[in-house]
Structure formats: structure tokens, C-alpha cells
Amino acid sequence: QVPLIESGGGLVQAGGSLRLSCVGSGRTFTENPMAWLRQAVGKEREFVAGMTGRGWSEAAESLQARFTISRDIDKNTVYLQMNNLNSDDTAVYYCAARQGSLVKTSASDYDWWGQGTQITVSS
Numbered sequence: 001q002v003p004l005i006e007s008g009g010g011l012v013q014a015g016g017s018l019r020l021s022c023v024g025s026g027r028t029f030t031e032n033p034m035a036w037l038r039q040a041v042g043k044e045r046e047f048v049a050g051m052t053g054r055g056w057s058e059a060a061e062s063l064q065a066r067f068t069i070s071r072d073i074d075k076n077t078v079y080l081q082m083n084n085l086n087s088d089d090t091a092v093y094y095c096a097a098r099q100g101s102l103v104k105t106s107a108s109d110y111d112w113w114g115q116g117t118q119i120t121v122s123s
Contacts, residue, residue: 002028002112004095009117012085016121020080022095022114029053029073033103035110036069036080038091038119045094049080050103058103085121092116 008020020036028034035050049059049069057069068081078095094117096110104110 002032002097004028004097004112004114006093006095006114006117009093009119011120011122014086014121014123016085017081017083018085018119019082020093020095020117020119022078022080024076024078024095024097028097029071029076029078032097032099033101034069034071034078035096035098035103036067036078036093037096037107037110038089038093039116040088040091043091045107047105047107048093050105051078052101052103056103060105082119085119087121087123090119090121092118 004024006022031053033052036048037045039045051057066083071078095114097112098110
């Protein structure tokens with residue numbers, strides 16, 4: 001089991017920004033792909049952004065202009081910077097990790113999950 005703890009969610013106005021944090025064990029960030037996924041009410045969990053153990057990152061095409069994943073290995077933390085938020089971004093955001101070396105975009109490919117953090121964007 002890999003413990004992952006998210007923080008940074010909350011209520012934000014449309015057009016605003018938030019940064020989420022995910023704290024895990026030191027080995028997780030350099031050995032396992034990490035990702036952020038989100039789930040809105042009534043929708044399936046969807047991929048937002050991910051990063052390999054070596055630091056290669058990618059984001060969902062529809063979000064990459066506004067969302068950026070990064071990490072601080074010394075702090076065992078992965079971040080998700082979200083800019084110009086809108087109501088469609090309202091969801092529970094999860095940090096996840098998986099075995100292997102590649103970032104995957106399907107939620108079913110991830111082995112360990114954080115508890116999730118709610119983001120609500122008000123218009």
C-alpha cells in the first residue's frame with residue numbers, strides 16, 4: 001500500500017486558480033508514475049495529468065493549456081496547478097500511483113489512491 005494524501009481543494013470563483021498537493025513516500029515519486037484524476041457527479045473518473053518516475057509529464061489534451069503537473073522530490077510532493085477554472089472543473093480530484101513505468105489515462109490502471117479533495121468552482 002502506498003499512502004497518498006491530497007490537499008488544497010476548496011471553493012473558488014470562475015477564472016481563479018488553485019494548486020493541489022499530494023504527499024507520498026519518497027520512493028513513490030521516483031519509481032512509480034503518478035497522476036491526478038477527477039470525478040464529477042454522475043461522470044466517470046477521468047485523467048487530468050500524470051508524471052513518470054523520471055519526470056516526464058503529460059496532461060489531458062483538453063486541459064493542458066490550464067493544468068500543469070509538477071513535483072518536488074525533496075518534499076515527496078506532486079502538485080497540480082489549475083488556472084482559469086470554470087464550472088466544468090468542479091469535481092473530486094484524486095492523486096494516484098501505479099506500478100510500472102508509464103503514465104496511463106485510464107483510472108483502472110492505477111493501483112493506489114488518495115482519499116480525494118473536492119474542488120467547487122462557482123460561476
